[in-house]
Amino acid sequence: MTAPVAVSLTVNGERIDAQVLPRLNLADFLREHLGLTGTHVGCEHGVCGACTVRVDGDIVRACLLLAVQTHNASVETIEGLSDSGEVADLQAAFCNRNALQCGYCTPGMLMAAQDLLRQNAAPDRAQIREHLSGNYCRCTGYHAIIDAVEATALARRGEQP
Amino acid sequence: MNDGVEQTRGLSVLDRPNSYIGKTVPRPNLDRLMQGRGLYVSDMTLPRMVHVVFLRSPHAHAKILNIDSVAAKAMPGVIAVVTGRELADVITPWIGVLTHLKGLKSAPQHAIAIDRVCWQGEAVAAIVATSRALAEDAAEQMSVDYEELTPVTNMRTALDAETPVIHPDLGDNLAFERNLDAGAIDKAFADSDEVVEAEFVFGRHTGVTLEPRAVLADWNAGEARLTIYQGTQAPHMVQNISAKHLGLEEAQVRVVCKDVGGSFGIKVHIYADEMATYALSKLLRRPVKFVADRVESFSTDIHARDHVCKGRIGVNKDGTITGFEIDDLTGIGPYSMYPRTSAIEANQVVNLVGGPYTTPNYRARTRVVFQNKNVTCQYRGVGHPIACSITEVLVDLAARAIGMDPIEIRRRNLVADDAYPCASPSGMKFEALSHHASIDRLLSIMDYDALRAEQAELRKQGIYRGIGIASFVEVTNPAAAFYGVGGARISSQDGVTVRLDATGSVVCQTSITEQGQGSESLTAQIVGSVLGVSMSRVRVILGDTDNTPYGGGTWASRGAGIGGEAALQSAKALRKNILDVAAAILQAKPGDLDIVENSVVDLVGGQQRIEMHELARIVYFRPDTLPPGFQAELMATRHFVPREYPFAFTNGVQASWLEVDPNTGFITLLKHWVVEDCGTIINPQLVDEQIRGGVVQGLGAALYEHCIYDERGQLTNANMADYLVPMSGEMPDISIGHVVSPTMESELGAKGAGEAGTAGAAACVANAVNDALAPFGATVTEIPLTPRLILTALGTI
Structure with missing residues (x-):
């Protein structure tokens, strides 16, 4: 039960083979084994959303998933989405709107916002607020984040704000 | 003569052409945070770094009768288990009082409790191991015997005669009382048409910074120097306090503050577990990291x-x-x-x-x-x-x-x-x-x-x-008035150093800190505006006691008002120095020149005379071409405090x-x-x-x-x-x-x-x-x- 287990997965498109303890959660695996510290740990019990990553296309709480559960899975983190350019426009909108202060929630917030925009090209403010409700931000008061996501959705639809 | 006299065409230094003041410009360095490439203390690792976990009291008030750490010390990865009594040889206790709060009293507090715990969550032992998980495993093997004491929990009865006194040496549970009587309230109420009263209740709450408190202390025995990486709002305060209680000179402590995951006042204090972490590093002669988990945050963050x-x-x-x-x-x-x-x-x-x-x-x-x-x-x-x-x-x-x-x-x-x-x-x-x-x-x-x-x-x-x-x-x-007059070595002034580098860019070192408020941005906006340099050419360094002027930091809504003014004054001083150099190079009068968009220009007419990078090149690499006896000073420091x-x-x-x-x-x-x-x-x-x-x-x-x-x-x-x-x-x-x-x-x-x-x-x-x-x-x-x-x-x- 406590011996390391072999796992193979892709992280941001890169093949990873590792030996992990069964109790190791995905957030700690990404941060401590792979050095991907953009996935943040805020509460370690699935409430705050700072550790949000994408596993096989769905956003999950990396603190609630064990690394061994990602065997054969495709994991994407904020570093991957940044390097691929997938969220470049969303990041630019966050910058223009000052939708981050300390930045600790921001990687998870961007993952959640991108998830919404992939599902719904034209969310209204209430829908944006609802979708981001699992991601705590203690700095901004959320208003600027909602603005940035709304502006990105408009731009992706080719509309003017 | 108008040498050195600031002429601004009727405008203030803030109201110049291309001023950034009053303008919404994006904060520098947001890309780093948005790409997950920030550097919070919780992200940091150092060679030979170990992790500390604190065993915390389950009781609100209890005597510590015995601490048995034999089983814990035998656990895999464990480096040390340290009690309060052992750590007291490394770090001295403190009493949180200020003289201007007359009558304020408190009891000596230790980095780790000795003999008695006074709240649920107070640390009773430190377990140091090669990973946090192994330290937590070992903590489960600790055995502490407590004798529970009656806890004082209701503030309304805390001063009653039958309520136990938490610190008997203090005489009672009253830490501080202040009375004020201005005007003539009794007469005023007696003469009023209506007097309305109510009882207000304000619940306890806390800051819930999304990144918990985190500190990485690195005692280098070879240098006899402690480097503290900490998410703090007040690096110089941490330097002073840690040195004082570890028996070090301030110069032996460097405090470095990288990205901070939320502060809100939670991270402007010095906590017992942070003091313990500094002391453990000194005791164990290696880097020790403490990152609070969320339960610890709730039970120990102020x-x-x-x-x-x-x-x-x-x-x-x-x-x-x-x-x-x-x-x-x-x-x-x-x-x-x-x-x-x-x-x-x-x-x-x-x-x-x-x-x-x-x-x-x-x-x-x-x-x-x-x-x-x-x-x-x-x-x-x-x-x-x-x-x-x-x-x-x-x-x-x-x-x-x-x-x-x-x-x-x-x-x-x-x-x-x-x-x-x-x-x-x-x-x-x-x-x-x-x-x-x-x-x-x-x-x-x-x-x-x-x-x-x-x-x-x-x-x-x-x-x-x-x-x-x-x-x-x-x-x-x-x-x-807040702290200094009461004897606390918490600076109320801040300083900024501004330097023109050899490529015509500007480096600012400021004693205010950044936790997302925009300290870097406001400093760059002010310096860029006053100097006539693009913000993109201004780099701001903060959060490092070795590399910034001495100052208070960012708290009590002081960063812009105090640190911003220091930035303004230092940029004015550098601007004068740059114009002196330009005048020497151009054989002009400083007062006839201005700096606009990274170039020295004629004050009247705006004709470009020399670009900043060219001026810097001459100063740093061909000072021999400057007039005899002329020494360029492309660095200036100013401090500010309201008086x-x-x-x-x-x-x-x-x-x-x-x-x-x-x-x-x-x-x-x-x-x-x-x-x-x-x-x-x-x-x-x-x-x-x-x-x-x-x-x-x-x-x-x-x-x-x-x-x-x-x-x-x-x-x-x-x-x-x-x-x-x-x-x-x-x-x-x-x-x-x-x-x-x-x-x-x-x-x-x-x-x-x-x-x-x-x-x-x-x-x-x-x-x-x-x-x-x-x-x-x-x-x-x-x-x-x-x-x-x-x-x-x-x-x-």
């Missing part, structure tokens, strides 16, 4: 508020407020926090109640008592949310007693905008405030009359909405529009407005977002946030699922307006903006709830305003 206050207001039928009286009580835990003390919040309540109003009659008492709960201390807004709520709810109750509109009673009693400078009954000196202009601005952006009409219409349909108004003052830009006023007061007014469901007690926030006067605005977007973030923290306190202790001193909701914070779904959009009354204390004219949102949010929400409940004759004067509280007020439960 809590705040936890006040019970009786308030009275006198009012005449014409709307004249005749006086305020308060009797305040607060429980601060078993120790006064170090080094800022736990009496400041209560002191601020006394200072600030009634602050916006003209009445000279004011009596106040506050008592600060010990209890066996986690310590309380300064959290965003320090005292303001309490003082503002007491004042503004009393004003509304007075208005209701005489049948006057809440806006009208404020109109009749707020200090007139042309009455400054003046002082409050508690002695606060106000330089230039704008309460009336702020209300004018508020009414225009919220369309008050239309909302009142809508409210009346909806009431007919059984929909209960309320409007709440709260005027406020906010202490900002504190001079030495005339102990504090610069920001002021303003907030309004809330909300709906209360009388069946469920649920409150739905619909809209929130803030008008703020923080003087000169350096970056409007940053100011607005500070306000919005502050408002939402205040709304959290008003509606959700509560550290709930049981009668045994057990914190019952120390996790994020049970301790509720505002989420995006419940929060309203927040509209913001400004009035601008610059402070004359500085050339910049900026006052603080970081805490006003928190100061007034709960007050206007409480007033809005009471307005919504008016048809039921119900009032609430307690926060958080839970559904249970609302239903109780309605008599439903």
Whole structure:
């Protein structure tokens, strides 16, 4: 039960083979084994959303998933989405709107916002607020984040704000 | 001769061509944070680094009879298990008092408890291992024998004779008391048409920084030097305190502060577990890292508020407020926090109640008592949310007693905008405030009359909405009056060094710190504007005691007002030096030259004369071509501290529009407005977002946030699922307006903006709830305003 287990997965498109303890959660695996510290740990019990990553296309709480559960899975983190350019426009909108202060929630917030925009090209403010409700931000008061996501959705639809 | 004389074509240094002042420009370095490439302390690793986990007391008050660490020491990966007694050989205890808070007392506190624990969560042993997980495994093998003592948990009975005294050497559980009697309150109340009173209850809550407290201490025995990587708002304070208690010279300690995952006052203190981590590194001669987990955050990060206050207001039928009286009580835990003390919040309540109003009659008492709960201390807004709520709810109750509109009673009693400078009954000196202009601005952006009409219409349909108004003052830009005069080595001045490098770019080193407020941005905006250099060419270094001037840091809404002015003055000095060099190169007079868009130009006509990078090249690589005896100085340092006023007061007014469901007690926030006067605005977007973030923290306190202790001193909701914070779904959009009354204390004219949102949010929400409940004759004067509280007020439960 406590011996390391072999796992193979892709992280941001890169093949990873590792030996992990069964109790190791995905957030700690990404941060401590792979050095991907953009996935943040805020509460370690699935409430705050700072550790949000994408596993096989769905956003999950990396603190609630064990690394061994990602065997054969495709994991994407904020570093991957940044390097691929997938969220470049969303990041630019966050910058223009000052939708981050300390930045600790921001990687998870961007993952959640991108998830919404992939599902719904034209969310209204209430829908944006609802979708981001699992991601705590203690700095901004959320208003600027909602603005940035709304502006990105408009731009992706080719509309003017 | 006009050599060296600043000529600005009639404009101030802030109002030059291409000035960044007053403009929304994006903060530098956001890409790093957005790409997950920031560097928070929790991300850091060092060679030979080990992790410390603290075994914490399950009891609120108990004697430690025995600590058995034999089994823990045998666990895999364990480097050391250290008790308080062992660590006391490395680090000395402290007492959190300040001399200007007369009579404030506290007991010696150790980095790790010795003999006795005084709150649930106090550390009793440190377990150091090669990973955090292994240290936690070993912690489970620790065995501690306790003898439980009676916990003091109810602040209302803390001073009763039959209540045990937590620290017998202190004689009683009273940490601090302050009394103030200004004017003639008894006569004023006796002569008033109405005297209204209420008891206010403010729940304990805490900051919930999304990154928990984190510290990595690295004692290098070869250098005899300690490097502390810590998410702190005040690096020089950490340097001073750690050196003092480890028996080191300050020069032997370097404090480095990289990215910080939220602070809000939580990270402006020095905690016992942080002291223990510094000491463990020295003891073990290797890097030791401590990152609090969320349970530890809730049980050891400072809590705040936890006040019970009786308030009275006198009012005449014409709307004249005749006086305020308060009797305040607060429980601060078993120790006064170090080094800022736990009496400041209560002191601020006394200072600030009634602050916006003209009445000279004011009596106040506050008592600060010990209890066996986690310590309380300064959290965003320090005292303001309490003082503002007491004042503004009393004003509304007075208005209701005489049948006057809440806006009208404020109109009749707020200090007139042309009455400054003046002082409050508690002695606060106000330089230039704008309460009336702020209300004018508020009414225009919220369309008050239309909302009142809508409210009346909806009431007919059984929909209960309320409007709440709260005027406020906010202490900002504190001079030495806060801490320095009380003997704390917490700097009230800040410094900035500005240097033109060899490529014509600018490097600024500032003693203020960044936790997302925009300290880097405002520094670069000011320096770029004054120098005539593009912001993209200005790099700001902060958060490193080895590499910045000495200063206070970022807290108490002081970064822009104090650090910003130091930036302005240092940039002016460098600008003069650059023009001296340019004049020498160009055989011109400095006063005939200007710097615009990275080039020295003719002041008249704007003809480009020499680019900055060319000037720098000559200075650094061909100084032989400069006139004999001329020494260029392309680096300048200036410091600033306000001297005339102990504090610069920001002021303003907030309004809330909300709906209360009388069946469920649920409150739905619909809209929130803030008008703020923080003087000169350096970056409007940053100011607005500070306000919005502050408002939402205040709304959290008003509606959700509560550290709930049981009668045994057990914190019952120390996790994020049970301790509720505002989420995006419940929060309203927040509209913001400004009035601008610059402070004359500085050339910049900026006052603080970081805490006003928190100061007034709960007050206007409480007033809005009471307005919504008016048809039921119900009032609430307690926060958080839970559904249970609302239903109780309605008599439903």
